[in-house]
Amino acid sequence: DQQVKQNSPSLSVQEGRISILNCDYTNSMFDYFLWYKKYPAEGPTFLISISSIKDKNEDGRFTVFLNKSAKHLSLHIVPSQPGDSAVYFCAAVRQGGSEKLVFGKGTKLTVNP
């Protein structure tokens, strides 16, 4: 039962362009969403998060958008850089509980120079 889905296993973009990574969730009890970035042979690294009371959070080149009615969030990276090439995981959690993060399967982003 996949509660967090990342339907695109991979995405390829040109350096300098925008990368848009998508994530859908099914559990309406989730109230906090996070994006993690993972390089090969390393652990996931926290990138950016958003609370369900907001619809946008921005941090430098990274912006996360949340559409609660559609149960959809997206991560925008602009401009994309070759160093952004990694696997991006979307995760969701219900706060105030046991803090169990539920991860999507990840999207491999490749930024071409």
Add this chain to the structure above:
Amino acid sequence: DTAVSQTPKYLVTQMGNDKSIKCEQNLGHDTMYWYKQDSKKFLKIMFSYNNKELIINETVPNRFSPKSPDKAHLNLHINSLELGDSAVYFCASSQDSGSGQPQHFGDGTRLSIL
């Protein structure tokens, strides 16, 4: 300084053996976790400890036993290893539980069962 460190990085062993994976965090966090990333690449929570107390115990076989000697350490012991245990195991920590604090991950332990 590595924030969350796991040892060993690679572990190759025979079916039926018992093995342990160690995890230490130097972030002063109260909560630690074990995740399993299987061949389908899903990262799934296995256990979570808050201040040495078990707070999450997913449907994991009894062969897996976490042990937290203090809040900076969470080790994972696996008895009678099976082929299906082959995966990458990640340790993580967060400041506390229940507040949406981001979790910090170790670099993983790749377990291969022959």
